[in-house]
Amino acid sequence: MGDLSNLLEKNRSWAARITADSPDFFKRLAAQQSPEYLWIGCSDSRVPANQIVDLLPGELFVHRNVANVVVHSDMNCLSVLQFAVESLGVKHVIVCGHYGCGGVRAALEERPHGLIDNWLRHIRDIYLREREQIEACAEPAAKVDRLCELNVIDQVLNVARTTVVQDAWRRGQYLDVHGWIYGLADGLIKDLGATIGSRSQLEERLGHLDA
Numbered sequence: 001m002g003d004l005s006n007l008l009e010k011n012r013s014w015a016a017r018i019t020a021d022s023p024d025f026f027k028r029l030a031a032q033q034s035p036e037y038l039w040i041g042c043s044d045s046r047v048p049a050n051q052i053v054d055l056l057p058g059e060l061f062v063h064r065n066v067a068n069v070v071v072h073s074d075m076n077c078l079s080v081l082q083f084a085v086e087s088l089g090v091k092h093v094i095v096c097g098h099y100g101c102g103g104v105r106a107a108l109e110e111r112p113h114g115l116i117d118n119w120l121r122h123i124r125d126i127y128l129r130e131r132e133q134i135e136a137c138a139e140p141a142a143k144v145d146r147l148c149e150l151n152v153i154d155q156v157l158n159v160a161r162t163t164v165v166q167d168a169w170r171r172g173q174y175l176d177v178h179g180w181i182y183g184l185a186d187g188l189i190k191d192l193g194a195t196i197g198s199r200s201q202l203e204e205r206l207g208h209l210d211a
Contacts, residue, residue: 035061038084040077040159041096042068042103047182049096052189061088067103067151068095069122070158082164091174093159096189097152098182099145108144123147126154152179153194157205160196169199 018025035058039049043064050060063080070077084090097104106113107123127134130150137143156179159165168175179194196202 096180
């Protein structure tokens with residue numbers, strides 16, 4: 001049986017440091033959570049949501065899956081979204097991908113990967129739709145990174161089209177959906193300029209895509 005005592009020791013050290021800096025931190029944290037942000041990101045272990053935006057526990061509500069995909073039949077993701085929007089009242093939903101994403105790279109490859117191919121089919125469809133601009137990139141890594149960006153932008157649209165977000169806007173609730181991407185090489189986040197904050201903005205964006 002594997003020994004995970006090192007992780008338990010790290011936990012005790014972490015809790016002690018937090019308590020030393022703020023003695024009532026955990027008491028306040030246990031009383032309630034009131035984050036303003038929902039983070040929909042990739043499961044990649046190199047992209048720890050709270051750390052890369054320098055937020056403490058309780059300040060960021062998080063959902064992660066392979067390649068930060070938002071699918072309208074994924075009850076896990078939709079349940080997180082509904083709880084964040086309707087119960088927590090978050091003001092911002094951030095879809096954050098990252099450059100060099102292994103899931104996105106696999107979606108570009110012409111070989112089977114097993115069960116995960118069913119999930120990555122959503123990204124493969126983006127590639128097929130945007131093949132011309134992706135293939136215009138000279139280097140293989142650049143093709144992956146461009147598809148990473150396009151995937152984030154597509155998932156922003158998917159979030160905005162959910163009944164959860166549509167109902168929030170219909171109620172007059174303030175809610176913006178953002179598209180970001182994180183650089184593993186430098187630790188910096190890039191805003192992809194894909195923010196949508198209303199039904200009219202969504203319709204305008206969809207209209208441009210159809211044109």
